[in-house]
Amino acid sequence: MITIPLFIFLIIYLALIFVCFIFLLFNLYHLFKFGILDLETVFVSFFFLAVLAIIVFVSYQQIVKIDWQQPFFSFKIPQFLKEIELPKINNFELLNIEF
Amino acid sequence: MKVKRSLLQLDFDEKIILFLHRHPFVFLKKSIGFLLLASLPFLGYFTFKIYFPSFLENKIIYPLLILFGSLWLIFIWISLFQSWIDYYFDIWVVTNKQIIDVDQVGLFNRTISKQPLSRVQDITVEIKGLFPTILKFGNIYIQTAGEKERFIFYDIKDPYEVARKINKLVSESLEKK
Numbered sequence: 001m002i003t004i005p006l007f008i009f010l011i012i013y014l015a016l017i018f019v020c021f022i023f024l025l026f027n028l029y030h031l032f033k034f035g036i037l038d039l040e041t042v043f044v045s046f047f048f049l050a051v052l053a054i055i056v057f058v059s060y061q062q063i064v065k066i067d068w069q070q071p072f073f074s075f076k077i078p079q080f081l082k083e084i085e086l087p088k089i090n091n092f093e094l095l096n097i098e099f
Numbered sequence: 100m101k102v103k104r105s106l107l108q109l110d111f112d113e114k115i116i117l118f119l120h121r122h123p124f125v126f127l128k129k130s131i132g133f134l135l136l137a138s139l140p141f142l143g144y145f146t147f148k149i150y151f152p153s154f155l156e157n158k159i160i161y162p163l164l165i166l167f168g169s170l171w172l173i174f175i176w177i178s179l180f181q182s183w184i185d186y187y188f189d190i191w192v193v194t195n196k197q198i199i200d201v202d203q204v205g206l207f208n209r210t211i212s213k214q215p216l217s218r219v220q221d222i223t224v225e226i227k228g229l230f231p232t233i234l235k236f237g238n239i240y241i242q243t244a245g246e247k248e249r250f251i252f253y254d255i256k257d258p259y260e261v262a263r264k265i266n267k268l269v270s271e272s273l274e275k276k
Contacts, residue, residue, distance in 0.1 A: 006162060013166045017173065024177050027184055041187070048180045055176060059169035066162045 002076075007068035024052070107192060107199055107211070117193035117264060121254040122236035126186040133179040140168035191252045193265055196272070198241065200250050216272040218244045222265055224258045241265070 031041060109115075147154045147164070154160050188203035198219070200212040219241055226237035231254070239252040239262055255261055 006159065009163060009166055013170060016170055020170075020173050020177050024180070027177070027181055031184060044183060044187075048176070048183075052173065052176055055169070055172050059165070059173075062165045062169070063162075066165070067158075068162070070158060072159060 002074070003071045004073040005068065006066075006070050006072040008072065010063070010068050107201075109194060110196065113194045113196050115192055115194050116268060117191075117261060119191040119193075119252060119255050119261065121186060121189060122231075122234060122256050124230060124234055124236065125254045126183060129182050129186070130179060133175055133182065137172055137175045140171050144168070189253070191250075191255070193268065195268065198250055198265070200252075212250070214241075214243045214250060216265075216269050219265070219269045220244055222262045222269075224262050226258065239265075 028045065031045060143164070144155075155164075185203050188201065188209070190201045192199040192201070193216075195216075197213050197215045200210075202210045202212070204210075221240075221242035223240040223242075224237060225240065226232055226235070231237050235258075236254050236256050237258040239255055239258050241250040241252070242248065243250060252258075252261070
């Protein structure tokens with residue numbers, strides 16, 4: 001039985017969140033490098049980050065409630081595939097081949 | 100607003116007379132679009148709750164909806180931030196010597212164009228549409244004799260007043276010559 005667990009999607013999600021985070025870091029770097037450091041910039045940046053933190057926190061609250069170990073997809077290997085015997089070759093035999 | 104003078108490469112005796120942004124309504128309009136997009140997961144949630152409640156009880160579909168909704172909101176929110184940076188960094192500066200156009204396109208593309216006031220040939224104001232007429236904002240087209248022939252100040256508040264000030268500065272710079 002081959003089982004694909006649900007947490008595969010969690011890994012994909014985290015990878016995409018990481019990309020978004022890098023994008024955000026570039027935005028912040030850009031904002032402060034350009035040198036516009038007035039009250040509006042600081043306030044807007046703080047507001048954006050605060051709302052982002054709330055979204056992440058609420059998402060986390062929902063995500064931890066889910067059992068990610070449960071299978072998303074199960075595939076039962078057919079009996080005839082199990083019965084096929086593959087040829088056994090070991091390294092010792094390969095080394096002793098005479099030409 | 101504090102902008103690094105070195106970034107605009109101003110002379111020591113150069114004074115900033117006008118520092119212009121687009122009208123806040125332009126960003127507000129974009130924000131409404133983003134907020135409508137952000138509301139889609141909630142709309143989806145209530146639609147599922149009313150019409151397909153079994154979907155939300157499904158142990159596979161529900162977690163996937165949570166992940167998608169969360170990712171969608173985060174992406175929209177960061178895009179809105181990016182949009183604000185674009186809006187805020189699109190600036191036009193008029194000093195006592197020149198006009199400067201700082202154009203921000205995306206994250207890594209910024210162009211800074213300059214033209215001495217003495218090269219300004221013609222200034223045209225355009226107010227087009229319902230909201231620009233009500234809120235008094237519009238475009239200012241500045242024709243110059245330089246390499247970049249036309250400077251466009253987009254969605255500027257009180258464009259007639261700004262054009263009048265630029266005209267005055269141009270006249271003063273020509274008198275000094």
